[in-house]
Amino acid sequence: MIKLFNVSKYYDGSVPALLSTTLNIEKGEFVFITGPSGAGKSTLLKLIYGTELPTGGQMIVNGRNFQKVPRREVPYLRRRTGFVFQDFMLLKDKNVFDNVALALKIRGLPKDEIKERVSNMLAYLKIQHRANFNPLSLSGGEQQRVAIARALIKEPILLLADEPTGNLDPDLAFKTMELFKEANNQGTTVIVATHDRALLDHYHKRIITLDHGRVLPRVGQSETAPQPAEELNR
Amino acid sequence: MSTTRKILYASEDAYTSIKANLATTILSSVTVGFALALVALFLIIFVNLQNHVEGFGERTHIIAYLKENATGVSKELIGTDVKALPGLKEYKYITKDEALDRLKEELGEHKAIFEGIKSDIFPASVEIKVKDTYRDPEKILETVEELRKLKWVAEIQYGQENIEKFAAFLAFFKLAATILGIFLTAAVVFIISNTVRLTVYARKDSIHIMKLVGASDAYIKVPFFFEGILVGLTGGIAAAAMLELTQFFFTGRIPEYLSFIITNPFGWAILVILVIVGMVLGTAGCLISMRRFLRA
Ligand SMILES: Nc1ncnc2c1ncn2[C@@H]1O[C@H](COP(=O)(O)OP(=O)(O)O)[C@@H](O)[C@H]1O
Numbered sequence: 001m002i003k004l005f006n007v008s009k010y011y012d013g014s015v016p017a018l019l020s021t022t023l024n025i026e027k028g029e030f031v032f033i034t035g036p037s038g039a040g041k042s043t044l045l046k047l048i049y050g051t052e053l054p055t056g057g058q059m060i061v062n063g064r065n066f067q068k069v070p071r072r073e074v075p076y077l078r079r080r081t082g083f084v085f086q087d088f089m090l091l092k093d094k095n096v097f098d099n100v101a102l103a104l105k106i107r108g109l110p111k112d113e114i115k116e117r118v119s120n121m122l123a124y125l126k127i128q129h130r131a132n133f134n135p136l137s138l139s140g141g142e143q144q145r146v147a148i149a150r151a152l153i154k155e156p157i158l159l160l161a162d163e164p165t166g167n168l169d170p171d172l173a174f175k176t177m178e179l180f181k182e183a184n185n186q187g188t189t190v191i192v193a194t195h196d197r198a199l200l201d202h203y204h205k206r207i208i209t210l211d212h213g214r215v216l217p218r219v220g221q222s223e224t225a226p227q228p229a230e231e232l233n234r
Numbered sequence: 235m236s237t238t239r240k241i242l243y244a245s246e247d248a249y250t251s252i253k254a255n256l257a258t259t260i261l262s263s264v265t266v267g268f269a270l271a272l273v274a275l276f277l278i279i280f281v282n283l284q285n286h287v288e289g290f291g292e293r294t295h296i297i298a299y300l301k302e303n304a305t306g307v308s309k310e311l312i313g314t315d316v317k318a319l320p321g322l323k324e325y326k327y328i329t330k331d332e333a334l335d336r337l338k339e340e341l342g343e344h345k346a347i348f349e350g351i352k353s354d355i356f357p358a359s360v361e362i363k364v365k366d367t368y369r370d371p372e373k374i375l376e377t378v379e380e381l382r383k384l385k386w387v388a389e390i391q392y393g394q395e396n397i398e399k400f401a402a403f404l405a406f407f408k409l410a411a412t413i414l415g416i417f418l419t420a421a422v423v424f425i426i427s428n429t430v431r432l433t434v435y436a437r438k439d440s441i442h443i444m445k446l447v448g449a450s451d452a453y454i455k456v457p458f459f460f461e462g463i464l465v466g467l468t469g470g471i472a473a474a475a476m477l478e479l480t481q482f483f484f485t486g487r488i489p490e491y492l493s494f495i496i497t498n499p500f501g502w503a504i505l506v507i508l509v510i511v512g513m514v515l516g517t518a519g520c521l522i523s524m525r526r527f528l529r530a
């Protein structure tokens with residue numbers, strides 16, 4: 001599903017956000033990416049989503065090489081990939097319902113179907129009472145759930161989540177992970193960047209640990225993974 | 235089927251986003267309206283003044299008085315001679331009788347003083363009008379020089395001074411108007427494009443997010459397209475209203491003989507053109523200024 005070979009990413013200076021990373025994530029896998037703040041977790045997810053291009057190396061996502069995808073095809077690649085952004089990225093001039101519905105509207109699905117699917121998703125994430133609210137009037141945790149709803153509503157074949165539980169209390173954090181697991185059971189490849197030890201410990205999944213843009217040697221279980229440094233939630 | 239729905243959804247988006255950004259939209263419309271009204275008003279005044287000033291030119295003509303006792307000069311000969319003049323538009327032979335009649339007419343109620351006076355004391359003359367292209371002093375002099383060579387011509391009157399002054403004024407007027415027009419158009423295009431750019435800039439985050447979620451460029455453009463049309467349409471209507479108001483305001487407040495200046499010579503056409511120009515500028519401006527954000 002996702003293959004990185006010697007991928008590096010330099011934003012501007014000489015310090016790499018990601019350095020010579022070689023990775024292989026199979027279709028249907030559930031993977032955690034962890035590591036201290038600034039380690040390159042977000043960068044890795046953005047490379048996979050194609051919003052950033054690698055400065056070196058080769059990468060294939062879902063059979064496509066983003067470096068070679070024509071600009072006008074990019075939107076179509078994004079329609080079956082869900083991304084929960086660390087900073088939510090919600091539209092301020094649309095209410096919660098429309099923010100989530102947008103992911104389906106751009107595909108031209110029938111109105112009734114959109115209404116039903118969005119309502120169900122909002123209900124499941126317990127924000128249906130906020131459907132007509134502006135995202136700006138919501139708490140951080142509520143906004144995060146809207147972002148999660150928008151990613152999941154796509155029924156994505158690949159789900160990327162950047163610190164998706166950062167603003168949620170433990171109860172809701174686990175509930176969100178259950179949603180991700182459910183999607184994973186349906187065949188969705190899931191990649192979650194997190195520094196939440198409780199999650200890493202609870203779900204015995206593959207963990208990729210990054211530090212200073214490098215993948216640390218695989219140590220198997222989360223108990224032995226290095227404790228992330230003080231997370232600045234960047 | 236899904237394409238139709240996409241268009242429908244994008245149009246609904248246009249409605250919500252225009253509603254959400256109503257203040258900016260209204261502000262843009264008013265700005266565009268003022269800018270367009272300014273240009274239209276300038277155009278109206280310019281065209282009216284030009285027509286008026288050219289009317290002056292229309293009234294300038296050359297009069298050649300005939301020698302008193304030119305022997306062997308017939309009306310036919312005069313006709314042939316005059317027709318050979320460069321730049322001739324039309325001419326009219328005025329007999330002694332006609333000259334007297336004209337004078338009487340001009341004197342109106344005082345015409346009695348000419349009672350009993352014979353038309354013999356007035357010279358016959360030929361009135362010559364030149365083509366539009368011959369109306370500047372140098373060209374007119376060409377015609378006058380040719381006239382002088384004719385043996386039956388006694389004296390020529392062509393309002394030398396007036397023509398020169400008039401030509402100088404017309405040249406200055408056109409130059410000034412052209413410069414002013416260029417500045418005004420530049421300013422208006424600048425104002426409109428900046429207004430539109432600000433509207434788009436205010437929504438650059440939205441454009442970015444829509445792209446991230448997977449919306450196609452076309453889907454993202456639709457609301458801006460509608461907004462451009464709306465801003466142009468309302469701006470054009472506002473401009474048309476401002477023009478009407480200006481005319482209404484000045485009517486009766488300025489002397490009658492000056493009122494031609496603000497009288498709209500184009501009729502409804504200018505209002506329609508204002509709306510169309512507004513829509514084209516608004517839409518084109520929107521689409522051009524959002525390209526940058528779509529590429530990012
Ligand atoms: N857009 C950017 N421009 C410049 N530097 C960036 C940008 N995004 C991230 N970085 C830098 O790249 C490094 C990795 O960042 P990031 O991938 O966000 O780490 P993480 O998500 O693990 O906290 C950091 O040093 C960060 O400052």
Ligand SMILES: [Mg+2]
Binds near residue numbers: 041042043162
């Ligand atoms: Mg990050």
